[in-house]
Amino acid sequence: MSTSLPKSHRTVSEVGELAALAAILPLLPPAPLAQLGPGDDSAVIKAPDGRVVISCDMMIEGPDFHRAWSSLSDVGFKAVASNAADIAAMGAIPTGFEIALAAPGETTVADLQDLATGFAEGIAALAPGAGVVGGDLSKAPVIMIAVTVLGDLEGRAPVTRSGAQPGDVVAVAGELGLSHQGLRALRAARGDSSSIRDLVSNNAAVRHHLRPVPLITLGPLAARAGATAMMDISDGLVLDATRLAHASGVHLELDSSMSWSDDALFGGEDHGLLACFGGSTPLPEGFRAIGLVLARGEKDTPVSLQGRDLHASRGGWDPFAENEAT
Helix, strand or coil: CCCCCCHHHCEHHHHCHHHHHHHHHHHCCECCCEEECECECCCEECCCCCCCEEEEEEEEECCCECCCCCCHHHHHHHHHHHHHHHHHCCCCEEEEEEEEEEECCCCEHHHHHHHHHHHHHHHHHHCCCCCEEEEEEEECCCCEEEEEEEEECCCCCCCCCCCCCCCCEEEEECCCCHHHHHHHHHHHCCCCHHHHHHHHHHCHHHHHHHCCCCCCCHHHHHHHCCCCEEEEECCCHHHHHHHHHHHHCEEEEECCCCCCCHHHHHCCCCCEEEEEECCCCCCCCCEEEEEEEEECCCCCCCEEECCEEHHHHCCCCCCCCCCCCC
16 A cells, blocks of 8 residues: 555554554543643652542453444444443443553554544533543554543542342443343344445434443432442343342342343443332432332342342353454
8 A cells, every 4th residue: 555645544564653642642531630641651640539449341242243234333332331431330421541452553543533433422422521641552453442540539439339238229320131122123224335334324222222321320310319239231131130149149130020131131322220218218310110129038149030030040241252353
């Protein structure tokens, strides 16, 4: 390829790491709490609360996303969304993101800029008080993204998975199963580019799958309202509720009067919030009751519906299982 082409059309192998970074760093928002941001060996971040909440997650081309239906800006947005949701699930607010990216050498600078645009759009929409404090750029056979996110508890105690008590109400905020509906529609398109473009433009479930919008502000709201336990619903309601039940040593009984679909029970990547509240605690706005916390006996299952052990019947997302890419 001629070096006379605009830099954005040249590959990362052609322009090199420094030029690639120079093309994408200006697209990323700075973090207001950063005393020292990108460009040094490490960042220095203020911690007004005296504590820092930290989480990390990866997205890998193949098991986690398909470029046949995900634009790179969508991938960047989703990477921010999934990490910000983990911070919200602790009752904290996101304050900074470290983003490590690896890509094939034939990836164009424009591709990296699309990813950076998605990162910036996700931060602006979901964590407007946060920014990018650093990261890394390397080479890999496929696109790989690792995001580390920092959060601030604003003086509150963290809300963990282990605090649920018998008598608590089980509640959720956000969608249940919509992302999996979108994924199923994309899989049914079988790689047909015209059908996929139509779905992306007109199908709300598909858009939710490609660009989930977690209700980040509801995490701190739930913490202020007295949530006893909370977590992000990333791998499906049943699997994540099972994790919360095990951590708290309790049993969760889902409301049998509700209409439950397999998508709602087992579909993942909605990034809503699963929380427990004391039985006399009014649910904060945005949360709806879906069940009760009961004492856990020796033979009790972690999560059930009408006496049926839901986790034993079917799990949720497992990256090591034979799942198709999301």
